[in-house]
Each structure stands twice: as C-alpha cells, then as structure tokens.
Amino acid sequence: DNSSRVVAMTPAKDPDALRRELVGWYLYDFANSAFFQSAMTVFVPLLVDDLANTFAWSRHGTSRPESCASLDDDAVQTNCVKCVEGDGAQIRFVDPVSGAVTYSDLPSLELPGGINPTSFIFTMISISVLFQAIVFISVGSLGDYGNYRRRGLVFASTLGAVACVLFVVLPSSASLYWLGGLLIMVSNISLGVSVVFYNSYLPLMVEDSALVVGALKGYNEGMLGDDEVYKAREAANSEYSSKGQMWGYVGGTTCLVLSVVVVFVCSVLGASDWWSYGIAASMSGFWWLAFSAPAFKRLPERPGPPPPKDVNLFLQGWLRTGALLKHLHRVSPNTNVFLLLFFVFSDGYATIATVSVLFASRELCMGALELSALAVIVPLFAAVGGYAWHAAQVKTGWSSKFVLVLNLMFLAILPLWGCVGFFTTAIGLRKPVELYVLAVWFGMCLGSAQAFGRAVFSELIPKGHEADMFALFEITDKGSSWMGPLIAASVVQTTGKIRPVLIYLLCAMVLPGGLLYALDLEPSIKAAKGDAGGGAKDGAEDAEDAE
Numbered sequence: 001d002n003s004s005r006v007v008a009m010t011p012a013k014d015p016d017a018l019r020r021e022l023v024g025w026y027l028y029d030f031a032n033s034a035f036f037q038s039a040m041t042v043f044v045p046l047l048v049d050d051l052a053n054t055f056a057w058s059r060h061g062t063s064r065p066e067s068c069a070s071l072d073d074d075a076v077q078t079n080c081v082k083c084v085e086g087d088g089a090q091i092r093f094v095d096p097v098s099g100a101v102t103y104s105d106l107p108s109l110e111l112p113g114g115i116n117p118t119s120f121i122f123t124m125i126s127i128s129v130l131f132q133a134i135v136f137i138s139v140g141s142l143g144d145y146g147n148y149r150r151r152g153l154v155f156a157s158t159l160g161a162v163a164c165v166l167f168v169v170l171p172s173s174a175s176l177y178w179l180g181g182l183l184i185m186v187s188n189i190s191l192g193v194s195v196v197f198y199n200s201y202l203p204l205m206v207e208d209s210a211l212v213v214g215a216l217k218g219y220n221e222g223m224l225g226d227d228e229v230y231k232a233r234e235a236a237n238s239e240y241s242s243k244g245q246m247w248g249y250v251g252g253t254t255c256l257v258l259s260v261v262v263v264f265v266c267s268v269l270g271a272s273d274w275w276s277y278g279i280a281a282s283m284s285g286f287w288w289l290a291f292s293a294p295a296f297k298r299l300p301e302r303p304g305p306p307p308p309k310d311v312n313l314f315l316q317g318w319l320r321t322g323a324l325l326k327h328l329h330r331v332s333p334n335t336n337v338f339l340l341l342f343f344v345f346s347d348g349y350a351t352i353a354t355v356s357v358l359f360a361s362r363e364l365c366m367g368a369l370e371l372s373a374l375a376v377i378v379p380l381f382a383a384v385g386g387y388a389w390h391a392a393q394v395k396t397g398w399s400s401k402f403v404l405v406l407n408l409m410f411l412a413i414l415p416l417w418g419c420v421g422f423f424t425t426a427i428g429l430r431k432p433v434e435l436y437v438l439a440v441w442f443g444m445c446l447g448s449a450q451a452f453g454r455a456v457f458s459e460l461i462p463k464g465h466e467a468d469m470f471a472l473f474e475i476t477d478k479g480s481s482w483m484g485p486l487i488a489a490s491v492v493q494t495t496g497k498i499r500p501v502l503i504y505l506l507c508a509m510v511l512p513g514g515l516l517y518a519l520d521l522e523p524s525i526k527a528a529k530g531d532a533g534g535g536a537k538d539g540a541e542d543a544e545d546a547e
Contacts, residue, residue: 017300018208022240024298025205028198029244030251031291032157033379035164035191036353037252038259039284040184042375045121045357046368047170047277048180052117055174056109068092081106083365086421086430088497105496111177115493118358120181122489125354128185129482132192136472139193141317143200145307150299153197157292160190164285171274187285199473202240203458204302209236230459230525237455238400242390245451249383253376255287260372273368321472332524335460339472341512341519342453345408348508349446351484351501352414353378356435359498364432374439381443389448400455401521407449408513414438415505422499429499459525484508 057064068080078094082103090103111117142148163186170176170183206212215232218224259280266276307313328335360366360374393403417438421428429435454473461469488501 015210018205020298021201021205021300024295025198025201025240026244026247027295027298028153028157028292029248031288031295032160032191032194033248033252034255034284034287035160035187037249037375037379038256038287039164039167039281040188041353041378042256042357042371043259043263043277043281043284044167044180044184045354046361046371047167047274047281048121048124048177048184049118049358049361050274050277051170051174051177051180052111052120053109055177056111056117058174059111060107060109065091085365085432086363086425088363088365108496116489116496117177118362118496119489119492120177121184121358122354122485122492124181124184125188126482126486126489128188129485131185132189135189135193136196137317137321138314139196139317141313141320143197144304145313146305147301147303148313149197149200149304150296150301153194153299154296156190156194156197157288157296160187160194161285161288161292163187163190164288165282167285168278168282171272171278199454199458201299201302202237202454203461205240206233206236206458209240211236226526230522233459234400234455235394237458238390238393238452241451241455241458242386242448245447245454246383246386249379249386249447251287251291253379253383255284256372256376256379259283260369260376263368263372267368276368324469324472332460332527334519334521334524335528337519338457338460338516338521338524341516342457342473345449345509345512345516346453347481347483348415348505349411349449350481351488351508352411352442352505353446354481354485355488355498355501359429360432360435363498364429364435366432366435370432374435377436377439378443378446381440382447385444386447386451388444389452400452400459401516401519404449404452404456405513405517407445407452408509408516410445411442411449412506412509412513414442415502415509418499418502419506429502456521460521460528 065079065081068077068082078092078096080092081089082092084090084103087103089106091106093102093104094100095102109117111120115123139152142152163183166183167180170180211232212229215224215229219226219229262283263276263280266279308316325336357371357375360371366374389403389407392398393400417434418429421430424430427434429438457469457473484501484504487504488498491500492498
C-alpha cells in the first residue's frame, strides 16, 4: 500500500518570509561565534591562565625568577627564565667557568586544592560541559512546544553574552582567577543551550525550502522517488549549514580582528597584558549582544503544539530522550553509532582549538600579537574552506558523509605532524612557522567538518522532535569537548607539557573517520523521514510514549 508513503502537502511558506528567517538564522551565528573564536580561543585562556599562574606564584615559597630578556645582557645572565621554542619556559643556568648553558623546568606550582594553574582552565571547561549535558537534555523538549523555541534562544543568548562582558573585571586582581572559571562555565553553558534552540530551526527551514517543497510535490504526483527527495533535503541542509557556518566564521573573525586592534592600542598606551586581554574578551560579549538583537527580530516563533498538561517539561526532556534513544536503537541503530562517532571526532577538533593558543604561548614562546594573528588565520580560512568544500560537493556529487570523512582524515595530519616532535627537536611543531602553516590547513577543514557534521545529523531527526535531537547533537558537539580538556588537564598536571595530547587527537579523528566511512546512514535517514517525508511517524510515536 503506497498510501502511507504519500506526503501530506502543506501550504508552502512565503519565500520572502523564509528568506528573512534565514537572514536571522545566519545573523545569530555571526553574533555568537565571536565568543568562541575570539574570547574563548585567545583572550580568556591567556588572561585566566596568567592570573592563575601569578596567584600560584604568590603562594609559592620562592619568588619567580626574572625573565632573561628583561635583564641587561641576555647572553650571559644566569638563574633567569627563558622561553625555549618547543620546550616552553625554562630556568637557564650559565656555568661561570666554562660558560656552558643548561636548562631546567620551573618549580611545580599549585592553586588551592593542588591543581596546576595551567590545567585550571581546562578543568573549568570540562566541568562546564558536565553541566551542559544536564541542561541540554533538560531544555531540549522546550523547543518542540509552544513558543519556547525562540524564548529559550533569547534568554540563553543574553545570559551568555552578559557573562562574557564581565571578563573585563578580572584584571583588577590575580585572586579573581576563580571568577574567570565561573564566568567560563556560565557563558559556555549558555552558548550551548542557545545553540540547541538555534539548531532546531534548521530542519523546519529545510522543509520550507523551494528545493524540498518542489521535490515533495513531484513525489506526491508520482514523478519523483525517494532518492530525489532525499537528495533535495541533503542539498538544502548542506547549503544552509555551510552558509551558517561561513557567516559564523566571518563574524567571529571580524570581532577577533577588532579585538587584536584593541590589544595593540592598549599596548601602545601602556596598559598591562591583563587589561588588554580583559577588554578584548569583553568585546566578544558586546558583539554577541549587538548582533543577536536584529537576529531575534527576524527569527519567528515557530510554535509547536501546546505543552502537555500536568507534565514537567524539564523532566520530559529526559523521558523523551530516553524514548528516542530506545527507538533509535531498535529501528535505526546506525543513528546511535553516528552519535558516538561524532562525540569522539568532534572532541578531537574542539580540543585542538581549545589547547592551541596555550600550546603556542607556553611551548612555542609566541607573544600576544603572534597568537592573535594565528587565531585570525583559522576562522578566516574556515570560512573559505566551508565555501570551497560545499562547491566541491555540488560539482562532484559527493555525499555530506563522504565530505565529512575527507575532512577528518585531512585534520588528522595536524596531530600526526605534531607527534613527529617526539622524535626530533628540528621539526614537528617545534617552530612557530609550522603552526602558522598548519593553522591554514586546520581552518580549511574545520569549518567544513562542523557544517557537514551538522548537515548529516539533521537528516537523522524524526519530524516533530528537532529540539530533542539537537540537544543530543549539542552533547556530542559542544559537549564533546569535555574529554579533550580533561585529558589536557591531566597531562599538564602530571607532566607540565601539552604535546602528549596530540596522540589522543590523532586517534580521535582517524578511528571514527574510518568507521564513519563504512557506516550506512541512508536507511536511518529514510526511517527518520518516513521514506520521503512522511514524518517518521513510527519514531515520533515511539518517542511520544514518554509523554
């Protein structure tokens, strides 16, 4: 009986209204991307790490040795601190007789509780993501009912942006390093929650796109088959995701460039690095607030059905998530496999972005302006890469999954090259120039991997449960970064070095990339959409058992 496969046509959304909604959707990515690309990637880690280290030195029994570069004759000074490229800060000793130079590690420093000051920020990120996982699932159902989709987006976005603005108060005292950790948690969790509601718009806009509406009309008229509808959805998903990601990188990069200018001006005016970093970090919060406001005006309510009576919607998120996972395990187990793989490889590239600035600062001896230039390169080429990979997909007909696998394998080159540094001091992320070259490579693949990962996942969502499924997506996307920072914190706590984390990063992209290549997702996509667009009735009904 083919009647169950016929799609019930609904009136197509006005093209101008859809265009306005898409502009608002892109604009919100333009607004919030400043937080991660500028504040969290560059200025917040540098500020909080320096505050924590300064406070830790104040608790240490001995004073910190002077920098060799600040002394009169750098060539002959002894018992001073010198940053050695590839090894980081070292205490230099010069033999008074032979003139032989030797280096030793700095003394081990501790914050209250015994934590290493450099591992503090990684620990805070890991803790924040544990809270993220709880909040994601708790609010995931809200986007599917009433007008919570837009309200949740506005509330979470505003809270996160205000927390980001408050980073400007930290430079007043090194003892406020703990407040930096608290603001990291509040702003990071808020961003993740806002993106849950933000991403839940994507499948709805895809269904209203001219490409999908036309394909569904042809399907109902018997002129097109399942494959054509599937390809139409994939094309619309890929286009919207790639453009959203591109505008996100453009917004983040623009804010970052302006922040670098502010840092330069502050330096010229004689301001300390702390104040330069604090002001630059707060700029991301103001940027987030300023550009999210016009985005909210363009995003409609997209209301769902009324909330069930006598039901706790926050508890409902856990019940619905459990029911969805149970259904996926029974009907579409490959969707759960994809979630697991995504959890691992997104952890890999998220961790690269998180630790790179401290690796460059601590082990490659790069200064503030050099680090800022490095940070600009990544999102700039990520925007270019997102567009280039999308164009390549359109030209070649590659699936979104295949492009994602290619991106992962190319990203694996970065940690592989860094691992060369275990065996030689000449190459293998031993010089800043290597990191500049790899930053271009990383950027070209990162934006595309994120966009195509989101596009693949959105095809697996049962209709009517967009917010629930994107709550799971955010746990594996934003939330996945808990493992990498936790490993980095443990490594720094025990060895004082970041380089060993590269071994984990290599495995985190090569292994899931290979498994994803062998994973057949087309049956799962058809199950989610009811063959062509029938609403995934079985999946939705199974999930609604929890209601």
